[in-house]
Amino acid sequence: MIERFGITTEPLSIDTVSKTVIHRNAGAVLTFTGTVREMTQGKQTxxxxxxxxxxxxxxxxxxxxxxxxxxxxxxITAIWHRIGRLEISDIAVVIAVATAHRAEAYEANRYAIERIKEIVPIWKKEHWTDGEMWIGDQLERTPYPSGQPEKEDHHD
Structure with a gap:
């Protein structure tokens, strides 16, 4: 059986992560999949x-x-995050939660992604068509080098 929490350099499987949380009393199994997007506030990644x-x-x-x-x-929660080089549309994070009812599944899943951004020591270097920059925290409060407003996250 796969661990429910981990960091890997390998591609992530939504199905594999989801299967780690399914149980007899779960009426809802909800997954969040964060992927690498190409455009963020007009900058091409x-x-x-x-x-x-x-x-x-x-x-x-x-x-x-x-x-x-x-x-x-x-x-029951499972969270896996990928590290290394990720291309556009690659899966960066998979969160799966299993609850008795759907409302709790939505709330718990949202809580998980927000807490990942707050407390998990993961950093990313964004490579754009016009430069690159390390983002020092998942909340991404660092403005673009070009002076543009603070940017959004790549797994929304």
Whole structure:
């Protein structure tokens, strides 16, 4: 059986991650798949390069799963993030949650992606047609070098 939390350089499988959370009392299994998009606020992305502090990142993913279990008892969560070079449309993150009811599944899944951005030590280098830049946190509060407004995340 695959672990429910992890970081990998291999392509992610939505089906594989989802299967780790399915159980007899789950009435809802919801997945979030974050992919690399090409255009962000008018800038063309060529590819992304993700890096992580591996041991801490996996521990933080587990922490998020624990937090979800406390907030939505009975919820089972799995989170996998990919690192390395990712091309446009590649899957960067898969989150799967299984709950008794759909409302909790939506809430828990949204909570998971927001917490990943807040606490998991994963960084990315954006490669654009006109330059590149390391993004130091998942909240991406760093403005573009061109002075454009703060940018959006690549897995919305």
């Amino acid at each position: 060529l590819f992304l390069q993700y890096e992580a502090y591996l041991e801490m990142a996996v521990n933080k993913l587990r922490q998020i799963g624990d937090e979800i279990e406390v907030r939505w008892p009975g919820t």
